Amino acid sequence: MVGAGSAMLAVAFWVAWIWWRTRRLPNNKWLLRALVCCAPLGFIAVETGWFVTELGRQPWIIYGFMRTKEAVTPMPGLVVPFTTFAIVYLLLAVIVIFLLRRQFMETQPRWIKKQTIKQEPVGHA
Amino acid sequence: MLETLIAAVMLASLILYALMGGADYGGGMWGLLASGSRAQRQRHAIVEAIAPIWEANHVWLILVIVLLFSAFPRAFSAMMIALHIPITAMLIGIVLRGSAFVFRKYDSTEDAVQRRWSTVFGVASFFTPFFQGLTLGALTTGDIHLVGDCVTTGFFASWLTPFALACGLFALALFAFLAATYMTVDTRSEPDLQNDFRLRAIWAQIVLILLAIIVFVTSKDGAPLMYSGLTTWWAPLLLGWTTLSAITAILALRSRRFYLARIAAVGQVSFVLVGWALAQFPHLVTPNFTIQNAAAPESTLKLLLLALGAGAVVLLPSLLYLLQIFKRQEQR
Numbered sequence: 001m002v003g004a005g006s007a008m009l010a011v012a013f014w015v016a017w018i019w020w021r022t023r024r025l026p027n028n029k030w031l032l033r034a035l036v037c038c039a040p041l042g043f044i045a046v047e048t049g050w051f052v053t054e055l056g057r058q059p060w061i062i063y064g065f066m067r068t069k070e071a072v073t074p075m076p077g078l079v080v081p082f083t084t085f086a087i088v089y090l091l092l093a094v095i096v097i098f099l100l101r102r103q104f105m106e107t108q109p110r111w112i113k114k115q116t117i118k119q120e121p122v123g124h125a
Numbered sequence: 126m127l128e129t130l131i132a133a134v135m136l137a138s139l140i141l142y143a144l145m146g147g148a149d150y151g152g153g154m155w156g157l158l159a160s161g162s163r164a165q166r167q168r169h170a171i172v173e174a175i176a177p178i179w180e181a182n183h184v185w186l187i188l189v190i191v192l193l194f195s196a197f198p199r200a201f202s203a204m205m206i207a208l209h210i211p212i213t214a215m216l217i218g219i220v221l222r223g224s225a226f227v228f229r230k231y232d233s234t235e236d237a238v239q240r241r242w243s244t245v246f247g248v249a250s251f252f253t254p255f256f257q258g259l260t261l262g263a264l265t266t267g268d269i270h271l272v273g274d275c276v277t278t279g280f281f282a283s284w285l286t287p288f289a290l291a292c293g294l295f296a297l298a299l300f301a302f303l304a305a306t307y308m309t310v311d312t313r314s315e316p317d318l319q320n321d322f323r324l325r326a327i328w329a330q331i332v333l334i335l336l337a338i339i340v341f342v343t344s345k346d347g348a349p350l351m352y353s354g355l356t357t358w359w360a361p362l363l364l365g366w367t368t369l370s371a372i373t374a375i376l377a378l379r380s381r382r383f384y385l386a387r388i389a390a391v392g393q394v395s396f397v398l399v400g401w402a403l404a405q406f407p408h409l410v411t412p413n414f415t416i417q418n419a420a421a422p423e424s425t426l427k428l429l430l431l432a433l434g435a436g437a438v439v440l441l442p443s444l445l446y447l448l449q450i451f452k453r454q455e456q457r
Contacts, residue, residue: 075209
């Protein structure tokens, strides 16, 4: 989380510095490459941040007061809701990726679209 | 005293949830049931009516749960353990519904994929309120007994009863009626659609009345304390008001006085919930947990009320402002 945040901050400073120097939108090849690499970092930072708070707290559910073991419901067969929720969220993740891809294919400039259609003739429903 | 006050806030919040969130569920149901030559336009009108503020309506359900959790922790724990299965089902319904709506709304192309989201949304709109009604019903059956943290009556006892199932169906019909009645006002610029929703509202009301009778009859065996609550001295008074609003709603719909019908429907739903709460009072989980014996320490309750007051100062004006903005846009 800290690494991802620092990396994004560093790239932001890089952009600011170039803008301050040239007063133009940056077109430096390496900077643009770095920006592409930054795209997933936000997601990674959020997810790993949750890992830190949730895993770092164990074995306490309320730090120093109640253990996770004491807080869990006495309901038997918890593997069923666990599996169900895991499947639901996996499904949602797949759908989000599919939809983002669709959104991207719809909105990209026309010349790229033509190219992709030529390369892989996937019909648009 | 403090705990009763908080319980009253919970009831008010539940009523607002039914009036605003409930209508969204009903909208989803009518979207799935849309039929005839105007089905597409019906669906479109429903989406337009729901879209602006629908996620905000879950605020009221969250408030009820948070208040239950912080003010009545023992009752909360008992409910979450004994009703694990229906509450999980409800949660899954809420997740699927929210995702399906957003996927549908912001998807870029209109095609078969988008129609599939509508189906998921519609099915979840039936599924979720059914389990909400069923859960509320299960609390009053008197079948939830705990020793320590163990449910001695099993994880199926309370909610697989005819009474609880009837409560689930009742919630469905209530929300369907509410949504159809609201829609008659929202579609005032399209008379043919308005008439579709008018007929749907009338039919939903008839089904609702039948289900109300079934709930009452099954409560005699299924929820004895609720039944005795519904037959005490104040009950005819409240029943009278409920019946009056129900009849007003149906007559107003028949004579196309749609604004009056909407007010009557709001009154009817509020009276139903107030009646249900009074019949159950002071129990949270019949018969072991009451508002008094499940309450958190007084210092907690005081802080909670302060937080509620502060929250209301921020929440209520912003909500009114939000509603006003969308109403103004509608008129334009």
